[in-house]
Amino acid sequence: MQSGAVRSHGVMEGGGSYNRHARIPAGGAGLAMPFLEQAVQRLALNGNNHPIVIADYGSSEGKNSLAPLRAAIRGLRVRFGPNRPIQVVHIDQAANDFNSLFDVLHRDPERYSAEDPNTFPSAIGRSFYEPVFPPEQVDLGWSSYAAVWLSHIPALIPGHFLAVASTGEVRAAFDRQGAEDWRRFLSLRARELRPGGRLVVVLPALNDHGAAGFEPLFNHANAAVAEMVAEGTISADERARMVLGAYPRRRAQLLEPFEPSGPFEGLVVENCELSELPDAAWTDYQRDGKLETYADWHAGFFRSIFAPSLASALDDAARRSSFADQLEARLKQRLAQRPMPFHSFVQTIVLAKEGGNADSNEQVRLETLR
Numbered sequence: 201m202q203s204g205a206v207r208s209h210g211v212m213e214g215g216g217s218y219n220r221h222a223r224i225p226a227g228g229a230g231l232a233m234p235f236l237e238q239a240v241q242r243l244a245l246n247g248n249n250h251p252i253v254i255a256d257y258g259s260s261e262g263k264n265s266l267a268p269l270r271a272a273i274r275g276l277r278v279r280f281g282p283n284r285p286i287q288v289v290h291i292d293q294a295a296n297d298f299n300s301l302f303d304v305l306h307r308d309p310e311r312y313s314a315e316d317p318n319t320f321p322s323a324i325g326r327s328f329y330e331p332v333f334p335p336e337q338v339d340l341g342w343s344s345y346a347a348v349w350l351s352h353i354p355a356l357i358p359g360h361f362l363a364v365a366s367t368g369e370v371r372a373a374f375d376r377q378g379a380e381d382w383r384r385f386l387s388l389r390a391r392e393l394r395p396g397g398r399l400v401v402v403l404p405a406l407n408d409h410g411a412a413g414f415e416p417l418f419n420h421a422n423a424a425v426a427e428m429v430a431e432g433t434i435s436a437d438e439r440a441r442m443v444l445g446a447y448p449r450r451r452a453q454l455l456e457p458f459e460p461s462g463p464f465e466g467l468v469v470e471n472c473e474l475s476e477l478p479d480a481a482w483t484d485y486q487r488d489g490k491l492e493t494y495a496d497w498h499a500g501f502f503r504s505i506f507a508p509s510l511a512s513a514l515d516d517a518a519r520r521s522s523f524a525d526q527l528e529a530r531l532k533q534r535l536a537q538r539p540m541p542f543h544s545f546v547q548t549i550v551l552a553k554e555g556g557n558a559d560s561n562e563q564v565r566l567e568t569l570r
């Protein structure tokens with residue numbers, strides 16, 4: 201990490217806050233569901249009667265994992281019957297709120313174990329930029345809205361906290377880190393997958409013109425932080441250390457390790473699909489005219505995902521929570537004054553580990569994906 205940059209990053213707000221505010225990632229995962237179901241149809245289970253292992257890389261507090269995992273488990277049951285135990289392993293950074301995750305896994309009415317008692321949830325607190333499983337243990341990998349977070353922050357960003365708002369050398373440093381981390385993520389997952397296994401990665405993305413859709417929301421937040429510096433709530437030094445390690449990629453960047461057309465570390469691309477995710481809060485507002493709900497919704501979303509990373513640049517732990525309160529309040533005010541939709545982009549990439557049943561490894565030619 202660049203000296204003086206944020207101490208920790210990419211950890212969501214705890215206490216169930218992320219679960220309450222993560223409707224946008226839930227929408228993105230919903231768009232990816234047909235690809236997940238197809239991946240389950242295609243995956244090959246090799247070897248003996250071992251339990252089927254599903255890995256959920258970057259689960260956070262778990263609520264958004266339930267619907268995709270229920271769908272995956274149903275598909276596996278249709279293919280492999282009711283008797284095979286299914287282990288579901290949720291992975292996140294050690295600082296994640298695992299208490300909230302376990303609460304969801306054991307109490308949420310939509311938990312997969314309520315529908316299928318032959319499932320066995322567990323969790324690992326370790327970065328997915330390290331090996332998380334011994335080799336060839338995972339049949340199905342799922343990772344939604346998580347691999348957008350870099351392993352570390354490569355540079356401070358003058359005047360903003362967002363990589364896509366950076367230019368020149370700073371942008372180049374993020375581009376390099378983004379490429380390196382994507383390769384590292386893929387290599388590690390390739391080792392963990394069993395031959396014939398599938399990995400489905402869903403990411404908030406840039407479209408082919410480099411737009412994310414959230415830019416005005418981030419610009420509002422940046423202006424709100426600048427007001428806090430002007431009013432003396434935070435210092436200019438603290439502000440300068442605020443950087444988000446979120447790096448949305450274009451489709452070409454996701455496909456780059458597979459160029460010109462070959463597998464990468466034994467993984468082949470089956471799908472790579474860019475979708476547009478309409479802003480559900482905007483749709484509600486258009487229908488019911490409830491401006492405050494619209495503003496609350498987006499400010500809460502921003503706070504639960506990004507405020508902990510920004511606040512970790514503050515020297516004094518006691519001020520971190522009041523920083524998040526103030527940022528959210530200012531953001532709400534700005535959004536209510538200038539409501540607009542934040543339609544965003546989602547990229548789903550499905551990868552197959554070579555070596556399984558030949559019929560199930562249908563590599564889609566890269567030319568058709570571009």
Ligand SMILES: C[S@@+](CC[C@H](N)C(=O)[O-])C[C@H]1O[C@@H](n2cnc3c(N)ncnc32)[C@H](O)[C@@H]1O
Binds near residue numbers: 257
């Ligand atoms: C936006 S949340 C996504 C949660 C959930 N998958 C969803 O779709 O709503 C991103 C999660 O990725 C996790 N994450 C970020 N970097 C990580 C890393 N290096 N290793 C493991 N988890 C990471 C964060 O801690 C966070 O819980």
